Amino acid sequence: MRRLHSFLGLVVAVLAVVLAISGAILSLDPALERWGSTIPANGQINVATLAGRVAQHYPGAEQIQRSPSGSVIVYYNQDGQTGVDRVDPQTGRGIVPHAVSPFSRWTKSLHRSWLLDTPGRVASGLIALAMLVLSVSGSVLLVRRLGGWRHLADSLRGNFIQRWHTQVGRVVVLGLLLSALTGLYMSAATFALISDGMQDEPDFPSAVAGGPAAPVTALSALVATDLNNLRELVYPSPGDSSGVYSLATDQGEGYVDPSSGALLSYQPYGGFRQAYELIYKLHTGEGLWWLALLLGLCALSVPLLSATGALTWWQRRQSMPRIVGNSAANLADTIILVGSESNSTWGFANTLHEALRKAGLRVHTAAMNQLAAEYPKAERLFILTATYGDGDAPSSANQFLARLGKVKSPSKIGFAVLGFGDRQFPQFCKFAYDVEATLLAQGWNRLLEIDTIDRQSGQAFTRWGNAVGQMIGHELNLVHTPKRPRTDAFELIERADYGEAVQAPTSILRFAAVPPQGFKGHVMGLLGGHGLPHFEVGDLLGVVPPGSAIPRFYSLASKSGDGFLEICVRKLPGGLCSEFLHGLPPGGRMDAFIQLHPDFRPAAGKAPVILIGSGTGIGPLAGFIRNNTGKHPMFLFWGGRDPASDFLYKPELDAYLADGRLTGLHAAFSRIQNGSYVQDRVLADATQLRELLENEAQVLVCGSRTMAKSIAQALDEILVSLNLSVATLKAQGRYREDVF
Numbered sequence: 135m136r137r138l139h140s141f142l143g144l145v146v147a148v149l150a151v152v153l154a155i156s157g158a159i160l161s162l163d164p165a166l167e168r169w170g171s172t173i174p175a176n177g178q179i180n181v182a183t184l185a186g187r188v189a190q191h192y193p194g195a196e197q198i199q200r201s202p203s204g205s206v207i208v209y210y211n212q213d214g215q216t217g218v219d220r221v222d223p224q225t226g227r228g229i230v231p232h233a234v235s236p237f238s239r240w241t242k243s244l245h246r247s248w249l250l251d252t253p254g255r256v257a258s259g260l261i262a263l264a265m266l267v268l269s270v271s272g273s274v275l276l277v278r279r280l281g282g283w284r285h286l287a288d289s290l291r292g293n294f295i296q297r298w299h300t301q302v303g304r305v306v307v308l309g310l311l312l313s314a315l316t317g318l319y320m321s322a323a324t325f326a327l328i329s330d331g332m333q334d335e336p337d338f339p340s341a342v343a344g345g346p347a348a349p350v351t352a353l354s355a356l357v358a359t360d361l362n363n364l365r366e367l368v369y370p371s372p373g374d375s376s377g378v379y380s381l382a383t384d385q386g387e388g389y390v391d392p393s394s395g396a397l398l399s400y401q402p403y404g405g406f407r408q409a410y411e412l413i414y415k416l417h418t419g420e421g422l423w424w425l426a427l428l429l430g431l432c433a434l435s436v437p438l439l440s441a442t443g444a445l446t447w448w449q450r451r452q453s454m455p456r457i458v459g460n461s462a463a464n465l466a467d468t469i470i471l472v473g474s475e476s477n478s479t480w481g482f483a484n485t486l487h488e489a490l491r492k493a494g495l496r497v498h499t500a501a502m503n504q505l506a507a508e509y510p511k512a513e514r515l516f517i518l519t520a521t522y523g524d525g526d527a528p529s530s531a532n533q534f535l536a537r538l539g540k541v542k543s544p545s546k547i548g549f550a551v552l553g554f555g556d557r558q559f560p561q562f563c564k565f566a567y568d569v570e571a572t573l574l575a576q577g578w579n580r581l582l583e584i585d586t587i588d589r590q591s592g593q594a595f596t597r598w599g600n601a602v603g604q605m606i607g608h609e610l611n612l613v614h615t616p617k618r619p620r621t622d623a624f625e626l627i628e629r630a631d632y633g634e635a636v637q638a639p640t641s642i643l644r645f646a647a648v649p650p651q652g653f654k655g656h657v658m659g660l661l662g663g664h665g666l667p668h669f670e671v672g673d674l675l676g677v678v679p680p681g682s683a684i685p686r687f688y689s690l691a692s693k694s695g696d697g698f699l700e701i702c703v704r705k706l707p708g709g710l711c712s713e714f715l716h717g718l719p720p721g722g723r724m725d726a727f728i729q730l731h732p733d734f735r736p737a738a739g740k741a742p743v744i745l746i747g748s749g750t751g752i753g754p755l756a757g758f759i760r761n762n763t764g765k766h767p768m769f770l771f772w773g774g775r776d777p778a779s780d781f782l783y784k785p786e787l788d789a790y791l792a793d794g795r796l797t798g799l800h801a802a803f804s805r806i807q808n809g810s811y812v813q814d815r816v817l818a819d820a821t822q823l824r825e826l827l828e829n830e831a832q833v834l835v836c837g838s839r840t841m842a843k844s845i846a847q848a849l850d851e852i853l854v855s856l857n858l859s860v861a862t863l864k865a866q867g868r869y870r871e872d873v874f
């Protein structure tokens with residue numbers, strides 16, 4: 135879906151911008167026209183009265199038209215000269231000569247047919263179709279990205295350009311859908327693919343009453359027609375004794391006998407004609423000036439959507455490694471499929487691809503989601519995949535398991551899985567293990583035992599390469615140095631140090647963005663704001679310490695809206711990143727990037743929130759409380775060593791308790807007399823917790839893996855009597871962990 139959206143967007147971008155801008159210009163017409171017209175109340179002026187007033191000023195009137203926006207226009211012939219005037223319906227007096235401006239005519243022709251004839255009309259129709267597909271695919275992508283319709287109003291994720299694209303798209307999508315759909319219908323009607331009902335014209339009356347013509351003000355059919363329903367009144371030719379008035383209203387068409395005033399051969403509009411008129415009105419806004427302005431505003435977003443869409447596509451393309459000499463899937467003897475979220479696994483795959491190619495194999499490398507239904511020549515399949523979330527697939531592999539069953543003759547292809555992960559996460563390389571188990575269960579032939587790579591270890595990759603080399607009978611020397619991720623600079627503006635006395639030096643570090651130099655910095659300054667990338671509390675900060683290309687992750691204790699970036703870091707003896715961060719003086723800088731972590735945050739709603747953590751795990755929990763401005767019930771259970779030394783966030787928590795953002799604070803300290811751990815506090819408050827959990831409370835746990843395990847055990851004990859368990863809460867999305 136994303137590929138269809140990007141491809142189509144790129145192909146039609148320029149044409150769609152022209153169509154949208156010309157549409158936006160035309161959308162002003164109904165409002166301008168309406169502004170210059172007098173609209174009488176219903177029942178105030180009938181067509182006979184109007185015709186009488188017009189006759190006083192235009193004895194040679196030939197036709198009266200009322201536009202959907204309410205202007206009344208008279209076509210007349212005076213002394214052999216024809217003219218067209220806009221008239222005041224109250225008096226019948228002319229206001230100005232009526233003429234469509236050449237610019238307006240040109241814009242309309244550009245919009246409808248690219249100043250060409252039939253080929254231009256076909257082009258406009260095709261662009262309307264493309265806009266429809268883009269609006270629908272964009273909506274589907276947006277809903278998927280936000281995690282369902284219910285989250286449609288949630289805050290958006292991604293970098294500055296992606297967020298502008300999705301934010302603007304979210305606001306205008308309904309308008310663009312309406313314009314595209316109605317435009318497409320009108321094109322179809324132009325090419326007679328759909329009937330517009332115009333063929334159902336009334337028959338010319340076979341006989342008229344004869345006799346002298348009555349004054350126009352006395353004609354009963356005209357007296358019975360309100361001006362606001364009039365479309366057009368065409369006068370009979372002067373001197374034609376069998377001539378009739380031709381009357382069109384918004385309901386139908388007929389003829390009026392000039393002597394009896396009777397309505398002859400009246401034909402009400404059929405369903406097709408009514409549908410066409412409604413759709414025409416919805417597309418042009420004629421008669422609905424406010425809709426026209428709204429649609430015009432939506433159309434103005436198209437240049438912005440095209441530019442941000444193209445930039446997003448370009449950024450994504452730039453971040454993907456280029457695979458040189460990639461064989462077609464149906465010709466390759468060796469397939470490499472990659473599961474990756476932030477692209478580092480692609481670098482390893484590329485190294486493997488090159489080495490196998492040099493060994494004389496025909497190699498095809500692709501994302502796991504691009505698994506083909508058939509690999510006719512393939513002898514071996516390598517799967518290199520990372521794991522994300524709580525042991526889940528990364529985004530380029532999230533449809534892989536569902537597609538696997540459709541592959542033809544899998545038993546002929548041998549496979550080997552290599553997992554990429556980080557032992558700090560509880561579910562180390564879990565997705566890679568799931569993939570291997572599924573391949574075995576579906577009858578694939580395993581060539582090598584599954585292997586894993588912790589934190590992009592180059593040595594482990596080389597070792598695996600040796601095993602692959604033995605298997606294919608060709609020495610493989612896989613040397614891969616991970617690329618340093620793209621980072622931004624941040625400057626330390628504030629720090630609070632705790633825990634030195636209890637051998638747990640921990641600091642709360644607050645950073646500001648370092649504005650980029652030059653033009654980009656100038657633009658960002660003009661746009662205002664704090665220059666921080668977008669992030670939410672609970673997302674991760676990937677810090678790249680000097681001397682390493684491998685980032686260390688820290689749970690964010692602030693959201694970008696707070697105006698600063700805050701993390702809580704424990705110093706580990708000999709730890710490269712934590713020691714570097716602890717050594718930063720105010721004004722010191724670090725290089726870091728935001729890693730989204732949408733699985734860890736309170737779900738929307740008013741259910742009570744139970745926050746549980748120990749040590750630095752308090753960081754995001756304190757951030758959730760800081761942002762609990764709606765003052766939903768929030769309870770914090772937290773464990774430290776000694777309140778005199780490492781009671782992290784103590785002043786802030788006291789303030790949150792006082793102003794109601796925090797409902798209850800339950801702290802436990804292990805290195806004091808009769809010390810206890812946070813799981814002990816949880817067990818001691820079992821009654822209250824049970825009550826909260828019965829009331830749909832959700833639980834968020836953050837901190838060390840051992841603590842998280844003890845908490846899960848304690849809660850399982852508490853939940854037994856409710857016939858609930860941590861596993862059930864997890865399945866219901868009410869138990870979320872950020873554990874390291």
Ligand SMILES: Cc1cc2nc3c(=O)[nH]c(=O)nc-3n(C[C@H](O)[C@H](O)[C@H](O)COP(=O)(O)OP(=O)(O)OC[C@H]3O[C@@H](n4cnc5c(N)ncnc54)[C@H](O)[C@@H]3O)c2cc1C
Pocket residue numbers: 556558559674679686687688689690701702703704705706707708709710711712713750751753872873874
């Ligand atoms: C999702 C996630 C969130 C995290 N959030 C935070 C956070 O909010 N605050 C925070 O301080 N840390 C957090 N961490 C841990 C952090 O990413 C680093 O691993 C930690 O700071 C150590 O990095 P280092 O460069 O100092 O140590 P390294 O140079 O990587 O390692 C040095 C030594 O320390 C050992 N070591 C590494 N990590 C640990 C550990 N956690 N416990 C004990 N020994 C360890 C290593 O085995 C090695 O022997 C988080 C980790 C993850 C995966």
Ligand SMILES: Cc1cc2nc3c(=O)[nH]c(=O)nc-3n(C[C@H](O)[C@H](O)[C@H](O)COP(=O)(O)O)c2cc1C
Pocket residue numbers: 473474475476477478479480520521522523524525526528554555556557559560561562563564589590674687729730731
């Ligand atoms: C939010 C997040 C969640 C992760 N979850 C896991 C996990 O559950 N198990 C694991 O082994 N690794 C986990 N990892 C580590 C990645 O799998 C690892 O860094 C991998 O090398 C990234 O590869 P990629 O850059 O190709 O996406 C996680 C990383 C992040 C940022």
